[in-house]
Amino acid sequence: MTPHLPRAIDQGLANCHVCGKVSPVVLRHCPRCGSALHLRKPASMQRTVALLIAAGALYLPANLLPVMTLSELGDVMASTILQGMAEFWRRQAYPIAIVIFVASIMIPLIKIVALVWLCAAASGKVHSSPRILGRIYGFTELLGRWSMVDIFVVSILVALCQFGAYMTVTPGPGALAFAGVVVLTMFAAMSFDPRLLWDRLESLKAPDPTPPPPDRE
Amino acid sequence: MAVPERTAARCQRCGVVLYQNRPASLVRVTAFSLTALVLMGIVNTFPFLTMESNGIRTELSLVRAARELIREGSPVIGWGVALFTIIAPLAMAGGMLYVCGPLLVGRAAPGARHVARWLGRTEPWNMIEVFLLGVLVSLMKLGKMADLYFGVGFWAFAALMLCMAAAVAGIDRNELWDRLEVAEE
Numbered sequence: 001m002t003p004h005l006p007r008a009i010d011q012g013l014a015n016c017h018v019c020g021k022v023s024p025v026v027l028r029h030c031p032r033c034g035s036a037l038h039l040r041k042p043a044s045m046q047r048t049v050a051l052l053i054a055a056g057a058l059y060l061p062a063n064l065l066p067v068m069t070l071s072e073l074g075d076v077m078a079s080t081i082l083q084g085m086a087e088f089w090r091r092q093a094y095p096i097a098i099v100i101f102v103a104s105i106m107i108p109l110i111k112i113v114a115l116v117w118l119c120a121a122a123s124g125k126v127h128s129s130p131r132i133l134g135r136i137y138g139f140t141e142l143l144g145r146w147s148m149v150d151i152f153v154v155s156i157l158v159a160l161c162q163f164g165a166y167m168t169v170t171p172g173p174g175a176l177a178f179a180g181v182v183v184l185t186m187f188a189a190m191s192f193d194p195r196l197l198w199d200r201l202e203s204l205k206a207p208d209p210t211p212p213p214p215d216r217e
Numbered sequence: 218m219a220v221p222e223r224t225a226a227r228c229q230r231c232g233v234v235l236y237q238n239r240p241a242s243l244v245r246v247t248a249f250s251l252t253a254l255v256l257m258g259i260v261n262t263f264p265f266l267t268m269e270s271n272g273i274r275t276e277l278s279l280v281r282a283a284r285e286l287i288r289e290g291s292p293v294i295g296w297g298v299a300l301f302t303i304i305a306p307l308a309m310a311g312g313m314l315y316v317c318g319p320l321l322v323g324r325a326a327p328g329a330r331h332v333a334r335w336l337g338r339t340e341p342w343n344m345i346e347v348f349l350l351g352v353l354v355s356l357m358k359l360g361k362m363a364d365l366y367f368g369v370g371f372w373a374f375a376a377l378m379l380c381m382a383a384a385v386a387g388i389d390r391n392e393l394w395d396r397l398e399v400a401e402e
Contacts, residue, residue: 005230018337019334033394096354131232134233145344145347148347152282152302153358154294155282156352157355157359158285159275159285163270167362170289170290171289171291176294179293194231198231
């Protein structure tokens with residue numbers, strides 16, 4: 001167990017989100033870079049939950065609608081992300097199939113579930129170790145962008161496969177939904193403040209006699 | 218308390234790295250971002266990937282990857298691809314050079330603080346390494362359907378990815394802002 005450490009929030013000190021300088025939150029703006037100061041990311045939970053709901057709503061269309069359509073000699077074949085992966089598996093290109101499965105299907109789902117769990121933990125609905133939750137948070141922030149790989153594949157195939165009647169690839173409606181899921185979960189991860197997990201623990205340990213000063217704009 | 222070069226300070230509570238003292242940070246960022254800008258010029262002027270099928274040739278470039286999507290009726294994704302592969306990397310490399318170059322001689326370029334504030338916000342949207350993975354997946358997908366040739370642009374792009382990663386990894390946020398604070402405009 002770590003010894004009890006003093007917290008900046010109890011002393012009204014804020015860590016600038018942009019430049020990292022620690023200054024009294026009453027200054028309202030960072031004296032070094034001029035950004036607005038906050039003790040915690042403002043409306044962190046509300047923003048994260050709202051973005052997650054939007055991402056969750058797009059998750060099904062992203063995976064059920066075709067991300068691209070291949071027209072080959074009059075044959076039109078629409079393919080979803082899952083079908084694209086299955087095609088690689090069938091052709092025994094296992095490493096690529098696994099890369100697509102992890103980047104396009106697992107990571108977005110894990111991100112949404114992990115952030116919902118983090119929000120539940122920060123609001124006290126579930127109890128888990130903040131240390132592990134913090135690791136999960138770092139992981140979701142790091143991996144999120146790799147899901148964009150399928151969108152790039154669509155853009156590359158659309159640009160390359162322009163052989164008129166012989167073969168063309170056009171983007172499908174699933175691509176927009178999928179890009180939406182990736183961008184929204186990236187914003188959700190950015191708006192979540194992992195310090196909220198520790199604040200929860202702190203308030204459970206000992207009801208603070210002096211409540212922390214309220215977060216100013 | 219000072220953190221010696223090449224060491225890092227960790228949070229006592231959760232163990233996350235709070236600060237790393239990176240040696241020769243400014244020189245590294247300046248050098249790698251300048252190289253990245255030169256490589257971006259090469260990537261966007263020389264052919265990237267050429268595909269030949271039944272006597273018809275098509276070419277891939279970053280601009281084309283975005284433009285064809287816009288033309289094929291997906292302007293939002295098209296602009297997104299442009300943002301992630303052209304605009305954000307260009308803004309990152311240009312911004313890093315603009316801020317760190319003059320700081321090497323103790324000066325701050327006009328508006329350097331504004332640019333430095335935007336650097337952190339731009340960073341997650343620079344996805345050139347993800348695009349490179351996308352190229353590899355596409356190659357597997359096209360497989361034996363056509364003949365594919367790598368151009369100079371492709372190798373420059375691979376080098377660009379390494380340079381951008383090295384430049385971003387070289388940023389020492391604390392040192393950068395400490396120097397900006399005392400630099401003359």
